[in-house]
Amino acid sequence: MDNQHDVKIVTHMQNDYSVIIENVTFGYDEDRPILKNVSLKIRQGSIVAIMGGSGCGKTTLLRLISGQIKPQTGSVTVLNHNISSMPNRDILHLRKRMGMLFQFGALFTDMSVYENVAFSLKEHTNLPECLIKKIVAMKLNAVGLFGTENMMPQELSGGMARRIALARSMALDPELMMYDEPFTGLDPISLNVSAMLINKLSNALNQTSILVTHDIESSFKIVDYIYFMADGAITSQGTPEQIRNTDNLAVRQFVDGEINGPFRFDYPAKLDYSKYLEGYYK
Amino acid sequence: MNKMIYIIATIGKPFADLILYAGGMLNLLIEIIFSLPYSILRLNLILKEIYFSGVKSIVIIAVSGWFVGMVLGLQGYNTLERFGSVTMLGSVAALSLLRELGPVLTAILFASRAGSGMTAEIGLMKATEQIEAMSVMAVSPIKRIVAPKFIGGIIAVPLLAALFNTAGIIGSYFVGVTLLRLDQGSFWSQMQDSVDLHYDVINGVIKSAVFGAVVTLIAVYQGFVAKPTAEGVSNATTKTVVSSALTVLALDFILTALMF
Amino acid sequence: MKRLTIDFMVGIFVLIGICSLAFLSIKVATNFNIGSSNNQTYALHASFSNIGSLKVSAPVKVSGFVVGRVTDIHLNTQTYQAVVTMNINDSYKFSNDTSAQILTTGLLGEQYVALQSGADTEYLKNGDTITLTSSAMVLEDLIGKFMTSMTTK
Numbered sequence: 001m002d003n004q005h006d007v008k009i010v011t012h013m014q015n016d017y018s019v020i021i022e023n024v025t026f027g028y029d030e031d032r033p034i035l036k037n038v039s040l041k042i043r044q045g046s047i048v049a050i051m052g053g054s055g056c057g058k059t060t061l062l063r064l065i066s067g068q069i070k071p072q073t074g075s076v077t078v079l080n081h082n083i084s085s086m087p088n089r090d091i092l093h094l095r096k097r098m099g100m101l102f103q104f105g106a107l108f109t110d111m112s113v114y115e116n117v118a119f120s121l122k123e124h125t126n127l128p129e130c131l132i133k134k135i136v137a138m139k140l141n142a143v144g145l146f147g148t149e150n151m152m153p154q155e156l157s158g159g160m161a162r163r164i165a166l167a168r169s170m171a172l173d174p175e176l177m178m179y180d181e182p183f184t185g186l187d188p189i190s191l192n193v194s195a196m197l198i199n200k201l202s203n204a205l206n207q208t209s210i211l212v213t214h215d216i217e218s219s220f221k222i223v224d225y226i227y228f229m230a231d232g233a234i235t236s237q238g239t240p241e242q243i244r245n246t247d248n249l250a251v252r253q254f255v256d257g258e259i260n261g262p263f264r265f266d267y268p269a270k271l272d273y274s275k276y277l278e279g280y281y282k
Numbered sequence: 283m284n285k286m287i288y289i290i291a292t293i294g295k296p297f298a299d300l301i302l303y304a305g306g307m308l309n310l311l312i313e314i315i316f317s318l319p320y321s322i323l324r325l326n327l328i329l330k331e332i333y334f335s336g337v338k339s340i341v342i343i344a345v346s347g348w349f350v351g352m353v354l355g356l357q358g359y360n361t362l363e364r365f366g367s368v369t370m371l372g373s374v375a376a377l378s379l380l381r382e383l384g385p386v387l388t389a390i391l392f393a394s395r396a397g398s399g400m401t402a403e404i405g406l407m408k409a410t411e412q413i414e415a416m417s418v419m420a421v422s423p424i425k426r427i428v429a430p431k432f433i434g435g436i437i438a439v440p441l442l443a444a445l446f447n448t449a450g451i452i453g454s455y456f457v458g459v460t461l462l463r464l465d466q467g468s469f470w471s472q473m474q475d476s477v478d479l480h481y482d483v484i485n486g487v488i489k490s491a492v493f494g495a496v497v498t499l500i501a502v503y504q505g506f507v508a509k510p511t512a513e514g515v516s517n518a519t520t521k522t523v524v525s526s527a528l529t530v531l532a533l534d535f536i537l538t539a540l541m542f
Numbered sequence: 543m544k545r546l547t548i549d550f551m552v553g554i555f556v557l558i559g560i561c562s563l564a565f566l567s568i569k570v571a572t573n574f575n576i577g578s579s580n581n582q583t584y585a586l587h588a589s590f591s592n593i594g595s596l597k598v599s600a601p602v603k604v605s606g607f608v609v610g611r612v613t614d615i616h617l618n619t620q621t622y623q624a625v626v627t628m629n630i631n632d633s634y635k636f637s638n639d640t641s642a643q644i645l646t647t648g649l650l651g652e653q654y655v656a657l658q659s660g661a662d663t664e665y666l667k668n669g670d671t672i673t674l675t676s677s678a679m680v681l682e683d684l685i686g687k688f689m690t691s692m693t694t695k
Binding site: 326329330332337340438440441444445448470473474475477478479481482483487 | 562
Binding site: 068123 | 414420422
């Protein structure tokens, strides 16, 4: 198993892209597709942000990359494995090389911080306990929370829980990290700390990072490339500089936070509001 | 015509739901069975499950068993007195406990005490993305969470049922011998005469092991299909208790028909 | 919760469960069990003209002590008698002239086979047939006899 793992890393070095998504369509119902003909490539070692309004299919895209769901058409290639045609057992194997940070951390509430961070080390390696302890201490130190080993997730603040979760997903030094809304609901300090951490870890381990986020300011500081999504399709892409100076109206609206624009804030109701109040529709 | 279709669909829906339900359950059972070789080696996980489902149910099982035994003693005495065969009390109490009441009531109590907890635990883990996080970390939740619960249930329920039966027999002894002044010797000897180790004791153990498996399976399944909301989880725990009770009673009939 | 505490509590739980099982099998159930490995048995047959409501797994007793169980009951189509097969614990030997009788525990209780050992020095072996038998007392017959004796008086 370990030999096989080494071979995979070697082949991986030959390719520039960690994730290649080609013409992917996906929907939970046949008639309501969430992703429509999405194609994107993520270069190895880069930090990429996927942005867009709520419900435009960003989280679904992450699920596709982590192999939790399979596309109806098109192909998803992750770390040089075409996971759209892979049996579930092999996907499970491939996931050991990926990490994912969930929106609210998703720490295991019945385990202490130490057990949470040590979880995948204990499940996937035969390392002795004393070595695991050291690795856990290193990971916790990296997120600035060394010394919290014996705390339970309930005792942590939201920002701390997410940093612990970050340490947990980093435990096996993954080649590909996915962050699902890493900045939502954080105070400005935690937010900056998190952005800095993502940047630092990504550079230190030369790992590929994919951020799904709404936060323009924080993410623009650290990312190399941005994909904009709307209504299940990629509408615009570019480096932070290009996005800042784009003419695309939808992107402009998103970046500037305008209420009026191609993105509608109001729900497209069938009835007219003022007529409704006048009692027109009786 | 549309009305006709609607009526037939209304009749068909519960059956279609039942088939889907059974199919989902069977699917889960197969997955659990495939992950048993892995999980059976994770002794600490199984111990933890036995602790939560078994050890914490000792008191409720022992107390319920004791009261059921006392009621059996009283009712049995009143009925048997009419036929002048009150010495049969011991055997009546022991047989009804060992064959039916012990396994069935233990399983129903287990469903409400431990099964509902399992459903809520898995439902909440799902709602807070812990299940998803686990599978993204390349650990199958079936192997890590579900299978240990399943094994724990199969081990814990027969032990709890044995405890229930013992408490029940002691309860009926208390009513029959201590309160109603039956002869102690004939109480035990009548019991020993009619109870057979293989037919009654071992079949009771087999029955409760099956019930343990079924109740944990239902509890875990309900946890997985629960809507990830507060209301969804609370509905799922209710469903666990209700459908466990119904399934255990129906299965008890089938097992009794096969065994005795 | 410390690992040791969990182990300890589970240990206690399993002990309680095993004690309960032991109580049920020793104090509540009959110890005699046909077919179990350490209890070697041998088979005896006996023909009865009427077995009443004798059932398979009914006890076989000597002086009220259980020595075996009825394992099979079938009809001999030549003599039209019921043939009862019993498995007897190996540690009990019976002489060739042993007699078998079907008796009832109490007035309404279950029926069992009672063996009465004879004086012969030869012992019955596996598969042998007990020839001296007396059938079950059927309550209806008794009442019938009683009624006729009443009317003839």
